[in-house]
Amino acid sequence: MPGALIHIAAGLLSAFIVFRLYKKLEFSLAIFLGNLLPDVIKISFLAMYHKNLDLTGLIQSNYHHFTHGLANGLWFTLVFFIFWIVLGWLLYHYHFVKKKKFYEWEELIIFLLIGYIIHIALDSLEVFIYAFLPSIPIWL
């Protein structure tokens, strides 16, 4: 899956840059996972809909384009990240977590979001990238 490889490479590169800047492994991990998350969400939706885990079949699904548009879309991205940020805030507000943990949580979510946005940016460039590699299908 060339698409997946590009995202893994971008994830590793951003994890490396974040580590150089912040020296924190959990930030690196968050931005790495963020780079993979849109496709993980997309595939999860397809797997739930088709009730199977056959990756090749899911990628060829008629709904692939739809779930791709959804996971990469502005509204899904906004609602998804606002959900996690608000959840962190509520846990802190109702004293389930301490202030320090709350800040750590929000930082992780921010790095996850940055990775997510990098993925979307790469996906939108993908048509351009693959214009030079016409034999490779655009899968992820």
Ligand SMILES: [Zn+2]
């Ligand atoms: Zn993607």
